[in-house]
Amino acid sequence: MRADRLVSLVLLLRQHGRLSATALALELEVSARTVLRDIEALSAAGVPVYAERGRHGGFALLPGFRTELTGLNHDEALALLVAGSRRGAQAFGLGSALASAMLKVVDALPEGHRDTAAGAAQRLLIDPETDLLSRRLVAEEVPDEIAAEVLRAVFAGHKLRIHYAAVDQTPKWRTVDPIGLVTVRDQGYLLATRSGGDRTYRLSRILAAQELAEPAQRPDRVDLDQVWQERSTRFRAGGDQVTVLVRMNPARREELLGTALAVHAEEPDADGWLRLKVTFQDSRHAEWALWQLSTDAEALAPLSLRTSLRTRAAAIATCYGVSS
Structure with missing residues (x-):
């Protein structure tokens, strides 16, 4: 250290x-x-x-005390510096290692390349912490010791024992065969198999981790992008999905389609609005998506969704109907 x-x-x-x-x-x-x-x-x-x-x-x-590395052109150095501004490494506990690596890369560049690359990198910003609406994008916290243990098992190809807190469940110990790690919008995931079945674990829900000496049962080579796409597809196809019939302002159509899992039917209504049949991940997802559209959308079915939206609207109206 x-x-x-x-x-x-x-x-x-x-x-x-x-x-x-x-x-x-x-x-x-x-x-x-x-x-x-x-x-x-x-x-x-x-x-x-x-x-x-x-x-x-x-x-x-003292002046002149430095070393230089040739072989990197300006664009290559710039690419490395821009990569160093990304926060994905934080999800895997590699933030400090990345910062240290960037220091070494910048220091090793020839004088001319170092100055121009550093200046150009200041003109580019990748994944800032807030968006245009000043909403802070909060990365999930993963303790360094847990991230390090998971990384060791993934790289060494060893089985991994994790104490995992699934949603609405009591934390349990599981022994898994790690395949790889994925980060999506600052959320880290461990892709693994357990007893031969595919499993995906949120890193922030791993309470403890222990690399085992036993080799993991996994293929020698893996296409993580393909594996992630397949698991994402299965995830969207499973669970407690709910299909909703909604009537909406066509000006807000893209917003709805951006949150729905699938669109099964779409036709114009008599007054120029649209009538769509869409599927959401579950009832909570459907309620959230339609609430964002306010009076520009109306859930026609199922009745349970209409009831939950009406209850929420009534609670809001009551809150603001009483003077403080």
């Missing part, structure tokens, strides 16, 4: 020229006292780091 931190410290000084102990501590997520000890260790090892006192002082390396 300390060796990695010392390397990161040197790379930070190479890229920024001069940094205070406080700034280094923030970057490395340690205390300023730890930074000072690390500086002493680097000096003792012969790394030419020196201190400049004063208001704008800090620590710096």
Whole structure:
């Protein structure tokens, strides 16, 4: 751990020229006292780091102390830097490793490539934390020790024992054969088999994990994209799906189709509105989707959905009908 931190410290000084102990501590997520000890260790090892006192002082390396890597052109370096801005690695507990790798890549670039690639990367933003409506996109938290254990089992091809909390169920221990990991909109999933059957586990619901020594029963090669597509299709086809007959404003049609699983029928109504027969994942999904459309959509069937929407609307009306 300390060796990695010392390397990161040197790379930070190479890229920024001069940094205070406080700034280094923030970057490395340690205390300023730890930074000072690390500086002493680097000096003792012969790394030419020196201190400049004063208001704008800090620590710096002697000019010319750097290495360069050839073979990467500007576009390749830019692609790496843009990839480093993505948050998918966070879902697998690789955020710190990715940040460290980006430091090394930037430091190893030739002088001209380093400056132009870093400047160009500042003009691109991938998957920001909020959308245009200022809705914060919250990534699921997966403890580092759990993510590391899952990763080891996946890469080593060993069986994995997990303490898993399924929805509305008491957490249970399961032994699975891991196939791979997938991240979708900052949600991480473990694809595995259990007793020969396909299983998909949300990483954030794994309470504990233990890599076993026994080899996993899985193919040597796998097309994760195909496996994910197949499991997604089966998931949408199963469960407590509900089919809804809805009458709606055609201007909101695309919004409805963006949330429904399937459209079975569509025809114009007498007043210019549309009448559609669509399927949702379950009754809660159907209620949520139609509620977003407000008075631009009316559920005609089933009766249970109309009742739940009416109950929700009545509760809202009651809440706002009483003066505070």
